[in-house]
Amino acid sequence: MSTLVIAEHDNGSLKGATLNTVAAAQAMGADIDILVAGANCGSVAEAAAAVAGVGKVLVADNAAYEHQLAENVSLLIAEVGAGYDNIVAPATPNCKNFMPRVAALLDVAQISEITSVESADTFQRPIYAGNVIATVQSSDAKKVITVRTTAYDAAPAEGGSATIEALDAVHDAGISSFVGEEVAVSDRPELTAAAVVISGGRGMQNGENFKLLDGIADKLGAAIGASRAAVDAGFVPNDMQVGQTGKIVAPDLYIAVGISGAIQHLAGMKDSKVIVAINKDEDAPIFQVADYGLVADLFDALPELEAKL
Amino acid sequence: MKVLVAVKRVVDYNVKVRAKADGSDVDLNNVKMAINPFCEIAVEEAVRLKEAGVATEVIAVSVGEKSCQEQIRTAMALGADRGIQVETDAGVEPLVVAKLLKGVVDKEQPQLVILGKQSIDGDNNQTGQMLGALANMAQGTFASEVVVDGDKVNVTREVDGGLQTVSLNLPAIVTTDLRLNEPRYASLPNIMKAKKKQLDVYSPADLGVEVTSHLTQVKVEPPAERKAGVKVADVDELIDKLKNEAKVIS
Numbered sequence: 001m002s003t004l005v006i007a008e009h010d011n012g013s014l015k016g017a018t019l020n021t022v023a024a025a026q027a028m029g030a031d032i033d034i035l036v037a038g039a040n041c042g043s044v045a046e047a048a049a050a051v052a053g054v055g056k057v058l059v060a061d062n063a064a065y066e067h068q069l070a071e072n073v074s075l076l077i078a079e080v081g082a083g084y085d086n087i088v089a090p091a092t093p094n095c096k097n098f099m100p101r102v103a104a105l106l107d108v109a110q111i112s113e114i115t116s117v118e119s120a121d122t123f124q125r126p127i128y129a130g131n132v133i134a135t136v137q138s139s140d141a142k143k144v145i146t147v148r149t150t151a152y153d154a155a156p157a158e159g160g161s162a163t164i165e166a167l168d169a170v171h172d173a174g175i176s177s178f179v180g181e182e183v184a185v186s187d188r189p190e191l192t193a194a195a196v197v198i199s200g201g202r203g204m205q206n207g208e209n210f211k212l213l214d215g216i217a218d219k220l221g222a223a224i225g226a227s228r229a230a231v232d233a234g235f236v237p238n239d240m241q242v243g244q245t246g247k248i249v250a251p252d253l254y255i256a257v258g259i260s261g262a263i264q265h266l267a268g269m270k271d272s273k274v275i276v277a278i279n280k281d282e283d284a285p286i287f288q289v290a291d292y293g294l295v296a297d298l299f300d301a302l303p304e305l306e307a308k309l
Numbered sequence: 310m311k312v313l314v315a316v317k318r319v320v321d322y323n324v325k326v327r328a329k330a331d332g333s334d335v336d337l338n339n340v341k342m343a344i345n346p347f348c349e350i351a352v353e354e355a356v357r358l359k360e361a362g363v364a365t366e367v368i369a370v371s372v373g374e375k376s377c378q379e380q381i382r383t384a385m386a387l388g389a390d391r392g393i394q395v396e397t398d399a400g401v402e403p404l405v406v407a408k409l410l411k412g413v414v415d416k417e418q419p420q421l422v423i424l425g426k427q428s429i430d431g432d433n434n435q436t437g438q439m440l441g442a443l444a445n446m447a448q449g450t451f452a453s454e455v456v457v458d459g460d461k462v463n464v465t466r467e468v469d470g471g472l473q474t475v476s477l478n479l480p481a482i483v484t485t486d487l488r489l490n491e492p493r494y495a496s497l498p499n500i501m502k503a504k505k506k507q508l509d510v511y512s513p514a515d516l517g518v519e520v521t522s523h524l525t526q527v528k529v530e531p532p533a534e535r536k537a538g539v540k541v542a543d544v545d546e547l548i549d550k551l552k553n554e555a556k557v558i559s
Contacts, residue, residue, distance in 0.1 A: 097450050100438035109523035112433045128326040135527040175478045176447035183471035238467050238488050253557040274555045291538035304544045
C-alpha cells in the first residue's frame with residue numbers, strides 16, 4: 001500500500017494542513033510520499049522532506065503550477081497518482097478546488113473531508129452539516145480522499161529525512177490563467193490553525209463593531225472569525241466564515257460573540273476544546289454546546305473582557 | 310450564449326436532520342425539501358446574465374427522482390427558460406451526476422455551466438469540478454464574481470485569506486459561493502408561468518451513461534454530543550474559569 005499526500009503550500013512555506021493530512025495518511029497504514037506542485041517551491045520541498053514518516057518528496061516545479069490552477073495541477077496529480085493506492089489532500093479551499101478533478105480523471109469517487117480511517121477502504125465523514133456521521137466504504141481500487149484537518153493532530157514537522165525527487169512532467173491545459181489576487185495581509189494567525197478563535201455573529205450589528213474583537217484577539221493571539229449570518233449581512237468578508245460552508249476550526253478556545261448557534265455554524269466549531277458563548281439571549285442554542293456561557297450584552301462584556309485579560 | 314444551471318433537491322436549510330434509530334440512513338420522512346441554497350444562487354446568476362443580455366437562454370437541469378421536477382419548476386419560476394430532468398434513483402454519487410451532466414452538456418453545448426459549490430446534504434463539494442474534468446472545461450469554483458468578456462470569463466474566487474481572479478476560456482464551469490448574489494423570490498405570476506415552460510425528461514441511457522456505485526454507506530450515526538456547560542455570572546468569573554479550570558488562557 002502506498003499513499004500520495006498533496007502538499008498545501010504557497011510556494012514559500014509548507015502549510016500546517018499538510019501535517020494533519022500526513023497524520024491521516026499514517027492512519028491508512030501505507031508508505032507515504034508527498035507531492036509538491038508549484039513554482040520556485042524548493043523551500044517547500046525541503047520542509048516536506050523533514051516531516052516525520054515521509055519516504056519521498058516529489059517536486060513538480062514549473063510556472064504551469066505556480067498558482068495551482070486546477071486544470072493543470074489535476075492532470076499532474078492524476079499522472080503521478082497512478083502509481084499509488086491513495087491520493088490524499090487536506091480539505092482546504094485550494095485542494096477542494098482540484099481534487100475532484102483528479103478523481104474524475106481517474107474515474108473514481110472522491111471521499112470528502114474524512115474524520116476517521118476505519119480500515120483500508122472504510123472511512124467516516126460528516127454529512128448534513130455534521131448532524132450525522134456517515135461510515136462509507138469504497139469499492140474503488142484507487143482512493144481519492146480529502147481530510148478534515150481538525151480531526152487529526154499534526155504529524156511532527158521535524159525528524160524526517162525524505163529524499164527529494166524532481167518531476168519533469170509539465171501539464172499546461174491552456175484553458176485557464178491567473179489574473180490576480182487580493183489577499184488580506186494580517187498579523188493574526190490563520191483561522192484554521194489558530195489556538196484561539198473569537199467569532200462575531202449577527203449580534204455584532206455591523207462591520208465596524210467587529211473592532212471590539214480586535215483588542216481581545218490581540219491579547220489572546222487569536223484569529224477572528226464570523227458566522228454566516230454576519231457574512232450574509234455584509235459585516236465582514238466570507239473568508240472569515242466559520243461553519244458548514246465556510247471554515248472548519250477546532251481551536252483550544254473558541255469564543256462565540258453574538259452568535260445564536262445555528263446548526264450550520266456549530267458544524268464549523270463544535271470540535272473546539274473549550275467553547276465560550278457570550279449572548280444576551282439566554283435561550284440561544286449556542287449555550288447548549290458552550291462550556292462557559294455568559295448571558296450579557298456584548299457591548300458591555302467585550303470592553304470589560306478586553307480590559308481584564 | 311446558452312447557460313446551463315444545475316439544481317439539486319435537498320432537505321431544507323432549517324431542518325435538523327437525524328439518523329434513523331437503526332443507523333441505516335438519515336430520516337427524511339415528512340421533511341421539507343427545497344432547492345439547495347448554492348444552486349439557487351447559481352440560478353440567480355444565470356438569470357442575471359440573461360437580463361444583462363449576455364446569456365440568450367437559461368436551462369435548468371436536475372438529476373434525481375421525479376420529485377426534483379419541483380425544484381426545476383422553482384428554477385424556471387426564478388427565470389430559467391426551460392428544464393431538463395435526468396431521471397435516476399435518489400442518492401446518486403457526485404461522479405455519476407457529473408457524467409450525466411456531461412451528457413447534457415454534449416447535447417445542449419452551453420457556453421457556461423453554473424452549479425452550487427456544494428449541496429447541504431452530502432457536503433461533498435465535487436460535482437462542478439468533476440464535470441470540468443470530464444468535459445475538459447476550465448473551472449472557476451467558489452465564485453464571488455462572474456464577468457463574461459468575449460470568449461473568456463473572469464471569475465473571482467473565494468480563497469484562503471481573500472480573493473483570486475482567474476480567466477477561463479469558454480465554455481467553462483462556475484460554482485457559486487455565498488456572496489455571488491442574493492437570489493430573488495419567485496413572484497406568483499412567474500410561478501404560474503413556470504408550470505407551462507418546457508421540461509424534458511431523459512434517462513441515463515438516453516445520455517449514454519451507466520449509473521454505477523463506487524461508495525456504500527455502511528451506517529450513519531449521530532455525532533458525539535457536546536454537553537452544555539455552565540453559565541457564568543460575569544466577566545470576572547469567565548476569566549477565572551478559563552484560567553484556572555479550563556487552563557486555556559494564562
